Amino acid sequence: MNLESRIVYERYMAAFFKVTKRMYNELRNSLEDELTLEQYQLIDYIATRGEVTSTELADVFSVGKSSITAITTRLTDREILKRNRDESDRRIVYLSLAEYGKELHSRTRKQILDVISAYMVHYSKDEIEGFIQTFEKLANMMEKGSGES
Structure with missing residues (x-):
């Protein structure tokens, strides 16, 4: 690793740790006691989808189906989620937000927006748009599983 690469690496890692640690803590602290950040996600x-299957959630969040089942069971028991069987194939179970889940999602979304907005006010609309586009580009590359492109 040459000097320039090492400096970029060190700057990236320092910023990454500060931002992720601070943002995670602030978001976690802003959430209602009823939800973890992972449950909110x-x-x-x-x-945003309306109805999903456990398999879809496991794929999207890159976790095992058993982990999703444990989380969704807890949320269903607390009447945040509800399960609906497919009419044509009873083996398929769809998950959706229960009425209480919709209310909780709305309140929690506002709390998270308040945390993020406190930082975004320091940037111009163009800076925010550039940041989001760059972040989305990184997310898309990571989703494809390649550091190249």
């Missing part, structure tokens, strides 16, 4: 995904 799951209900947020379901909120």
